[in-house]
Amino acid sequence: GAVVSQHPSRVICKSGTSVKIECRSLDFQATTMFWYRQFPKQSLMLMATSNEGSKATYEQGVEKDKFLINHASLTLSTLTVTSAHPEDSSFYICSANPIDRGTDTQYFGPGTRLTVL
């Protein structure tokens, strides 16, 4: 149980294009999902908290117009990297907080490797 999937697992795109990453909780409902970014040999950095049916909360320094988050259902959140640039290349990981668990219980997805050429 408690499986989180991400799609795609890896994507390569040209500079200036937009990329959408999906995060799904497969066997549980999640009112809250989280998006992280991880650079090589670095820790996970929280980008934003995504709440179903409401606007996402972004961490300081994360541009909300560049990283669009939509949490349309209790099992799906999407992150769209708009007008991607090479410096956006990173490993993006989502996590989901089950609706019936404490707020700091998170299950992580397998991650999406984004490479911007």
Place this chain on the structure above:
Amino acid sequence: KNQVEQSPQSLIILEGKNCTLQCNYTVSPFSNLRWYKQDTGRGPVSLTIMTFSENTKSNGRYTATLDADTKQSSLHITASQLSDSASYICVVSSGGGADGLTFGKGTHLIIQP
């Protein structure tokens, strides 16, 4: 500022040997401490979670300890296997969601045959 420091940064051991990874934290308030295993190119997978009152927790060949007084935790891996090669991340929670989590940078463990 809440911080989680892990050591060593990287470690190479032979298959079958034991090893211990360290995590020191300065996080307040403290809710719980988790150890995660992150395989290369994958998301973190939880190994153990310990609250203030717990000082040891096992999960198969993984045993985590917690000393809440000194704010230190360790993860001991027994009889290492090649599949143990991964990054091990210590995460301390202050409670209240993801913004209450402080992540360590991880220890990169390599098991050699």
